[in-house]
Amino acid sequence: MKRTNRIFTILIFIFLYIPMAVLIVASFNTGKDITSFDGFTLQQYVRLFRDEKLLRLLGNSVLISVLASGISTMFGTMAAVGIHGLKPKMRKAVMSLTNIPMTNPDIVTGISLSLLFVFIGGKLLGQKESLTFWTLLIAHVTFNLPYVILNVMPKLQQMNPALQDAAMDLGCTPVQAFFKVTLHEIMPGMIAGAIMAFTMSLDDFVISYFVTGSDFMTLPVKIYSETKKPIQPKIYAMFTLLFLLILVLMITMNLIQIRGEQNKHKRRATADSKYARLAKRIGAFALAAVLVLGVGLLIFQGRSSTVTLNVYNWGQNIADGSDETMDIIAEFEKRYPDIKVNYITYASNEELYSKLSTGGITVDVIIPSDYMIARLKNEGMLEELNFENIPNYALVDDSFKNQHFDPENKYSVPYTWGTVGILYNTKYVAEEDVTGWDLLWNKKYTDKILMFDNSRDAFGIAQFLLGYSINTTDKTQLQACADKLKEQKPILQQYVMDQVYDLMENEVAWIAPYYAGDCMAMMQNNEDLAFYLPVDQGFNFFIDSMCIPTCCQEKDAAELFINFMCDPEISGANMDYIWYGSPVSEAKQHMDPVLAESDVVYPDQTVLDNGTSFAFLPEEISRYMETLFMQVRNS
Amino acid sequence: MKKNNSLLLSTPYILWMLVFTLIPLGVVAYYALTDPNTGVFTFSNITQLQLYLPVLGQSIWYSLISALICLVLGYPVAYFIAHQKPVAQKILYMLVMLPMCMSFLLRTLAWVGLLQDTGIINNLLSAIGLPRLQLIRTPAAVILGMVYNYLPYMILPLYAVIVKIDKRLIEAAEDLGCTPVKVFTKVVLPLSVPGILSGVTMVFVPAVSTFYISQKLGGIDTVLIGDAIERLFKQANNPNLGAALSLVLMALVFICTGIMNRFGSDEEGGVIV
């Protein structure tokens, strides 16, 4: 019985540690893929320490954790002492208040705080930017406080209340008595609370995800947003180092504890208690130093004399220096040393819209898609551009000008463009089946078909298939589309967005509708993949353009940036990474010939003429569409 | 004098918690009861919620299964740890806690790498000549992810309770003629009920509201309520409906913890990790 239990426990520990072992092994892998070990290398660690951006994100995470755990430890200890002295009834009430963030699901806490900040900051105070570093800090302090209090309270309850009386009896004021006596008694609880708060903060993703603004991003939020390409192995290297760090921390803590207990049993403890005191002093000093450092860093960051330009772009939608591409942001900062770019990302046009419209953030450059530009323009959320500052606009092809969303070319400068088509694997999909959007409904390929996980693109496909306009506002037509999508659901493998990369490249799925540029990128990694554009049925043609929102603080710098992005050399280099089409023809000379000559990315103009772009739908219709899509997904 | 000090010290905290936990819930309720377009009072968000009933049911079902599996897996481990020498207990306790301190996202991604169709497990299977299995994109994978991520939340409170069971009680039961099995069912198990309840709550609550695990490990039919809420906020731009759904989730969780508390003796603070 005992033996089986031992074996069982060992098995459970293996279960708990296997995924971490996988990540640690991956950090020494020469290849990028977590699933196959190609050879041993330490290169990932070198890359990690060379990657300033990644280190800055890590620094951000550490900074917020240190500040939040430090503040909540002090604040929480103070509160615990106060609560401890309250009458039982009151104490119980306060403790149930304390339990709210503990019992409430993280997602609800995150949402409620973000709504609060947006509501107070945006609606009541009229702030332009209601989600900032400070709101993130407040959120972290709020969910850390209960951990501190629940660790300190038991220590206060265990403490002999006469100790404090004794100190006062011997001449201490209440404050002195606290520092000379009570503090020593509750210190273990404070330390445990602080450590717990720190790790919770460091690893928190859900709450930060909802509360993060534009000026400050933590590592987990960044990792979550990077779904298009596989996680870079240097992140595994970072994981390994953090694992070691926490392991060492925990072992030292345990050793100190075990030692302390042994000392209690020994009678002579003079030297050890001196050591313990020294250790405590060093600990306190270290805590203070880290806090000062944190605040200092913060002030330093805030006080940099250069202009900070906030660029808000789609995730992984700019060349960042990985895979031998150009680091566009670094290049820009090199060319304009006075400007520091703060680059942040969104996952969808809707997220961009909701962040902007609720006043969650302030940004200087945004890159929405066509229909969203129309909406932002209609709602007066875009600044007119000063084209004198954007001479490179002249290099943009005329075919991308005078679009329906900006007929007078006042608000937008094209960034990329593309089409939506079908990516399929020629190994498994018979050529004769590739006739149109119907392919996505072909039962022959049941469980190998992927579909868009966003309502507009998914309905678009159904609309092309049924011959409706993709900008229809007719609810019966939309209902028909929903029925069509419901019909498709049983044969689908998955609704996806960026997971499509993984599934298609690894041949888990065979057919998927997606954006041409991304398809092109996937085709580079698996030569059996092919792209098909249902020219006859119609397809979506989209343009993502750079705009300046009204909340912009640095318009001149923003226009400099827009101009810079239209530079053929830069635009070309950028496309090498994102694989979309450049609106600047001249850029073709500066990009990978495979891309420049591809008819996936650059189809003939005659083909393009069959494309339709999305127009702005009234809010009511887009909500209706979303509800229908939810019904499809839940059916 | 003393009372005034207590009030003085606790008031800032009470205010803080009111402003940043209670009032936000009020704001959520406000959003849930207003129209997304016009901002006027409406029940339409609430009536739309029926669309999400299957999702809600599925979330509860998966989380309950996960909590039960965690209990079955976690109990023997907690029992084993509680019966080691003190130093070994400390080390094992630390080993249970350590995964909780590491990145939740990356650890879940590691499972993706393990379970994928071309992942580590399937590669091993095909290397020894066995057929590949459909592991990922199944309900089982989502439940596995939940069990893996929240198992420590089960083990730690169970351990805390089991380790406190007075060894003399076991001796007394043996003295009164109990076989080892009976000692366990009649003494140890009833005494660990508070730990079981707190463990089940601590697994159930994060599991029922998760959205990352189901996105990464789930398939086309494993949409959970957390996914739906995230989607409404981040993609559908409908915070009002999202707020209404959050309220439902919150109510669900508070009802669950309320039931748990009723069953268990409601000690102040309860068992904390």
Add this chain to the structure above:
Amino acid sequence: MSKELIRLQDLVMEFDGEQILDGINLTINDHEFLTLLGPSGCGKTTTLRIIGGFLNPTSGDVFFDGKRINDVPPYDRQINTVFQRYALFPHLDVYDNIAFGLKVAKLPKAQIHERVQEMLAVVGLKGYENRRTDSLSGGQQQRVAIARALVNRPKVLLLDEPLAALDLRLRKDMQNELKRIQQAMGITFVYVTHDQEEALSMSDTVIVMDKGRIQQIGKPEDIYNEPQNAFVADFIGESNILDGVMLADYKVKFFGRTFKCLDAGFAPNEPVDVVIRPEDIDFVPPEEGHLTGTVTSVTFKGLNYDIIVDFKGFKWLIQTTDHQAVGSTVGIRLNPEDIHIMHKSEYSGMFGDYSSYSAEYDELTEDADDEEE
């Protein structure tokens, strides 16, 4: 005697509507060893904490050296306390515990050292400076607590059940030790205990308290010999308490007989409580006795026998060195000096009947008293 040092005037204390102290009036003189004695919940510790400054009375005043000190916080009072279970600082060693008050007062190091050494000598703990307090025995911890308080040279030392946690032998030794220290230091001790023996053997003055009121103030001998009501009579030692009627001065009637006594000053035919101490009763042959009864139980107590005798259905406790067989008929004689008369009080009829006597009775009550407050 010597001059007044502390005066408590009409102290009333309420906690959540519960009356803890109900009008305490008390004077404590300089150099006095005064004991507050009473069962748990009688308000003795509350009174001590009010003197120490840890509690503020709901109403009433505390005077120290003639000045009202109600609003003076504990750290500004020339009073120090030895706490229940000592309350030594666990994070400090013996030396630092004793030096604590002096360090707070920011005395020069050399002076602190000198005074700590002096105190260590007084309490007999030289050589223990660097020991951790949790490595000391109970008696040693007790001495540290006393030294820690006395090193500040207070005018008054408050001791809250200081010996409660010690075993019986150590308690006896410490009683002598405390008395010695009090005389050596020449300061006032205010001592709280529920142990009547401790109170009687150490104090100059004993204050018996119950239900938040002072029941009797007096020298130990007076308290024992002349209890003022049934509560005091029962609490201090063992007593048989009977209903009687004071026929006239020096004449009391109970059990249907008239006895001579030494008490006077009662109203004619006033109903009274009659106290007869168990050790004052002598057995005589039944035919010679004022009263005759049947022995119902005999317990050997070492020094004496505890014998329960049934007199017409009322059971008396008699302590004697003569053995009597259970079931035998005995007679007793009561001399006038054995009979003590008290006015009727709220406690009448509650004490002094040994019908439910058991040998463990004393121990049980003592255990319960340990959990004071």
